[in-house]
Amino acid sequence: MSAVRGGAQRYGAEPSTATRRSILIIVGVVFLVPIAALLEFTFRIGQPAANGVQAYGFQHYLDIVSPANEQAYAPLYQGILNSLTICVITVFIVLVLLLPTMILVELKFPKYRRVLEFVCIIPITVPSIVLVVGFIPIYSVVAQIFGSSPWTLAFAIGVIVLPYAYRPIAANLAGVDVTTLSEAGRSLGAGWVSVIWSVILPNLRRGILSAVFITIAVVLGEYTIASFLSQNTFQTALVLIQQTDPYVGAISAVFALLFAFVLLLVIGRLGTVRRSRPPQRKGQVS
Amino acid sequence: MTAAATSAPATTTHGVGTRSRRRSAVWLGLAPFAVYIVLFLVIPAALAVGSGFFMSAGAFTLANLRAFADPNIQSDFVSTIGISAATAIVGAVIGAVVCFALLGARPDSFLRTVVDSASSVLAQFGGVMLAFAFVATIGQQGLITVLLERYLGLQTNIFTVFNNNGPLLYQVVGLVVPYLYFQVPLMVLTFMPAMEGLKATWGEANATLGGTRFTYWTRIAMPILAPAFFGSVILLFANSFSSYATAAALIDQGGILPLDIKQQLTSETVVGVQNVAGVLALGMVVVMIILMTAYSALQRRASRWQR
Numbered sequence: 371m372s373a374v375r376g377g378a379q380r381y382g383a384e385p386s387t388a389t390r391r392s393i394l395i396i397v398g399v400v401f402l403v404p405i406a407a408l409l410e411f412t413f414r415i416g417q418p419a420a421n422g423v424q425a426y427g428f429q430h431y432l433d434i435v436s437p438a439n440e441q442a443y444a445p446l447y448q449g450i451l452n453s454l455t456i457c458v459i460t461v462f463i464v465l466v467l468l469l470p471t472m473i474l475v476e477l478k479f480p481k482y483r484r485v486l487e488f489v490c491i492i493p494i495t496v497p498s499i500v501l502v503v504g505f506i507p508i509y510s511v512v513a514q515i516f517g518s519s520p521w522t523l524a525f526a527i528g529v530i531v532l533p534y535a536y537r538p539i540a541a542n543l544a545g546v547d548v549t550t551l552s553e554a555g556r557s558l559g560a561g562w563v564s565v566i567w568s569v570i571l572p573n574l575r576r577g578i579l580s581a582v583f584i585t586i587a588v589v590l591g592e593y594t595i596a597s598f599l600s601q602n603t604f605q606t607a608l609v610l611i612q613q614t615d616p617y618v619g620a621i622s623a624v625f626a627l628l629f630a631f632v633l634l635l636v637i638g639r640l641g642t643v644r645r646s647r648p649p650q651r652k653g654q655v656s
Numbered sequence: 657m658t659a660a661a662t663s664a665p666a667t668t669t670h671g672v673g674t675r676s677r678r679r680s681a682v683w684l685g686l687a688p689f690a691v692y693i694v695l696f697l698v699i700p701a702a703l704a705v706g707s708g709f710f711m712s713a714g715a716f717t718l719a720n721l722r723a724f725a726d727p728n729i730q731s732d733f734v735s736t737i738g739i740s741a742a743t744a745i746v747g748a749v750i751g752a753v754v755c756f757a758l759l760g761a762r763p764d765s766f767l768r769t770v771v772d773s774a775s776s777v778l779a780q781f782g783g784v785m786l787a788f789a790f791v792a793t794i795g796q797q798g799l800i801t802v803l804l805e806r807y808l809g810l811q812t813n814i815f816t817v818f819n820n821n822g823p824l825l826y827q828v829v830g831l832v833v834p835y836l837y838f839q840v841p842l843m844v845l846t847f848m849p850a851m852e853g854l855k856a857t858w859g860e861a862n863a864t865l866g867g868t869r870f871t872y873w874t875r876i877a878m879p880i881l882a883p884a885f886f887g888s889v890i891l892l893f894a895n896s897f898s899s900y901a902t903a904a905a906l907i908d909q910g911g912i913l914p915l916d917i918k919q920q921l922t923s924e925t926v927v928g929v930q931n932v933a934g935v936l937a938l939g940m941v942v943v944m945i946i947l948m949t950a951y952s953a954l955q956r957r958a959s960r961w962q963r
Contacts, residue, residue, distance in 0.1 A: 382859025383851070383877050384759045393757035394767075397750065397840075401778075404789035404837065407799035411792035422806045463692070471689035478682050489693055495948045496701045497898030499914040500937040503707065503921065504700030529697045534780070584776075591781040593901040598921065605784050609905055612788065620792060623785035630781045634773035 405627070412621045430617035443618060449607025452520035456603065457589045459524035461582050464535045467528075469578065472539055473570060476548050490536035493529055498594040501529070509599055520601045527595060531588050535581040538637075542577025580637045587630045705941050707934030723935045729916065733939070735828050736897060736912040743835040744892035750836075751843020752885060755851040758844075763852065775841035782838050783901030790834045791906075795825050828911040834902050839892050846891055850884030850958055887954035894947045898940065913940055 385393070415425040433439055468490075475486050493501070505526050509518075516522050548570055555565035571578070593605035602610075604626070612619035711717050723729055754771075761767045778786070794800050794815045801815040801823075818824035825833070854877055862872045900914040910916040913936055920933040 382856045382872070383756070383854045385757055387760070390757045390760050393753055397754050397757075401774075401837070401840075403800070404786070404793045407793035408789040410799050411797075418802070424802075467689045467692050471686060474682070474685045479686075489697070491948075492697060492701070494894070495944045496697075496704075496941055497900070497914075497944065499898060499900040499917055500704050500940050500944075501697075501700050502704075503917065503933050503937045504702065504704035506921070507703055508696070508700050525692075525696050526700075528692070529700075532697075584780075587777075587781050591783055591785075593784050593904070597904070598918075605901070608784055608788075612905075616788075616791075620788055623788045627777060627781070627785055630777045631773055634776045635769060638769035638773050 405624075408620055408624055412617055412624060414617070430621060433615075434618060434621060442615070443611070445602060446604075446607045446611050446618065446622065449602045449604045452602055453590055453604035455521050456524045456527060457586050459521055460528050460531055460589050461585050463524060463528035464531065464581055464585050465578070468532065468535055469539060469574075469581075472536070472543060473548065473566065473574075476543050477552060480549075487536070487540065490532045492532075494533050498530055498592075501526070502595055502598040505595060505599065520603065523596060523599060523601050523603065524589075526599070527589055527592050530592065530595065531585045534584045534588050538580035538584065539574065539577040542574050542580075546573045548573070576640050579640055583633050583637050587633055590626065590630065701941075704934060704937045707931050708936075708938045709934075710931060712931065720931050720935050723932045724939065728910075729932075729936070732911060732913055732916050736914075737943075739828070739831055739835065739912065740893045740897040743832055743839045743896045744889050747836050747839025747892050748843050748847075748885065748889045751840045751888075752847055752851075754840065754844050755847050758848065759851060759854075771844065775844045777841075779838050779842040779845055779895075783899075784905045786834050786837055787902045787905035790825055790837070794823075794833065796823050798825075826906055828907065831903055831906065831912070834906070835896050835899070838899075838902075839896060842892055842895055843888055846888045847884060850881055850888075854880065883954045884958035887951050887958055890947050890951045890954065894944055894951070897943065897947070 412430055413426045413428070415427045415429050418424045434443065472486065475482050509522070509526075512522050512525065551569050551573065552565050555569045556562075560569070590604055592603065593609070596603040596606045597609070604622075608619050608622055611622075708720050709716055709718065711720075724733075758768060758771060790798075792798055796816060798815065801813070804810045804813045804815065815824050818827060818830065821827055824830040858876050859872055862876055867875070898914065900918075903912060903915055904918065907915060910919045917933050917936050917940075920936065
């Protein structure tokens with residue numbers, strides 16, 4: 371693919387620079403408009419004057435940090451806090467339930483790789499809005515055991531996260547020959563624990579990190595299950611606060627989108643560190 | 657959950673000899689995940705889909721399926737499919753054009769990383785927040801709506817009055833706009849690997865054989881990309897068919913199936929039969945299974961060229 375790049379004569383699929391730039395600029399601008407509008411909205415002060423001129427300022431940003439409004443925004447803070455708790459538990463589910471199972475299947479039951487993949491893809495075929503119909507009766511039982519605290523949502527969201535968490539780990543597993551690695555470790559006298567801890571896991575670091583980050587993004591963005599199970603999370607709090615104070619809703623949305631973007635940008639860079647390794651000759655660590 | 661996991665050894669460690677015992681110990685390693693999946697995926701899915709077959713009192717019945725004969729539900733089914741099809745096709749075409757434009761950029765370039773991350777955010781994270789963004793853009797006080805009013809004097813434009821029915825954004829048809837905003841990025845994410853699979857050597861072969869860029873696209877690239885393209889269209893369709901958050905943040909009533917499920921769960925509106933939410937869930941799952949089967953078939957065909 372890279373051979374003909376930049377040549378005067380183009381044989382393959384690559385577009386000319388002019389075509390490429392114009393497509394990307396047009397689509398990019400169109401896609402920036404709603405984000406720009408959201409940002410513009412956060413700076414608005416009051417309604418436009420009679421001559422149609424809109425006043426702008428940092429009023430609503432100051433409102434958020436003002437102690438006088440602490441009461442009004444308490445549900446939002448609580449929602450963020452709840453979402454973060456759910457994040458931690460969901461990441462725990464991914465690391466303690468999904469990851470060991472994937473490694474075990476890879477090492478001991480490679481025949482069942484397809485089965486595991488199928489299971490992890492099911493949440494795409496059975497959408498959240500369908501699953502909630504079944505989660506409602508399940509959670510009446512869960513509530514009896516654990517109470518109805520928000521953190522219990524992590525069990526349900528852990529399932530929603532499966533397809534996203536599975537993919538980066540599976541991609542990483544496919545690129546690393548864990549069977550040979552673990553046999554090498556075993557033949558050098560390492561026990562299973564140290565093989566997994568100091569041989570396999572370090573090799574899967576990139577996939578695991580990606581899985582954790584995408585899990586965080588999905589948990590913070592989850593709305594359907596939380597709203598049906600009547601829990602206060604970041605997204606349900608946003609919808610709630612939007613009705614009384616749309617500006618704070620918009621500000622939170624801007625920051626959340628930005629946060630998720632940075633998180634995923636880090637995943638992207640993690641991926642390229644590895645991809646760009648072969649051409650580099652020396653001085654490469656990790 | 658833990659209780660179920662620890663009760664398992666009692667039944668499985670009866671094996672004679674160390675080898676079979678070790679084997680079953682390894683099998684046990686799969687137990688926690690299996691228990692979790694059964695409790696929080698298999699049972700909820702079965703409950704959701706199965707509840708449509710039961711009366712509220714618990715007796716089995718097929719009568720609830722009559723809900724599909726309800727004209728409102730039928731028309732909502734049609735609008736859900738209509739919106740999904742429209743956003744899938746338009747989103748796929750725009751997304752494919754973006755993928756084409758990205759072909760010149762190296763996969764590890766800054767541009768590609770930014771586009772990939774932005775696409776993931778919009779495709780997987782947006783939901784409620786995208787609804788807010790569009791309220792701020794084409795809602796009644798939205799940036800574009802206000803600009804149209806102030807500078808073009810269009811007090812009544814498509815965004816304030818659509819179809820004599822109030823602002824476009826709060827109608828079911830209006831969902832097409834925010835939905836496209838996550839469909840195009842999803843297309844970029846799913847179709848880019850196929851685009852990257854086009855090998856430079858094919859272009860060279862085409863050129864040596866006297867072909868033009870036009871024949872390259874019509875005879876080589878398009879036939880090779882077709883299965884991946886239609887697979888992505890199906891995935892986009894499924895994505896919009898099953899998405900809930902954006903619609904819920906914009907529309908209070910029903911109108912598409914996910915919103916109808918919410919209405920049925922929160923206030924049993926009259927359709928004349930019980931457990932309508934379960935019946936609708938069943939209908940959605942049937943459609944999703946058909947879609948995902950078609951998708952994986954097309955994906956298998958497409959992956960031939962991506963080695």
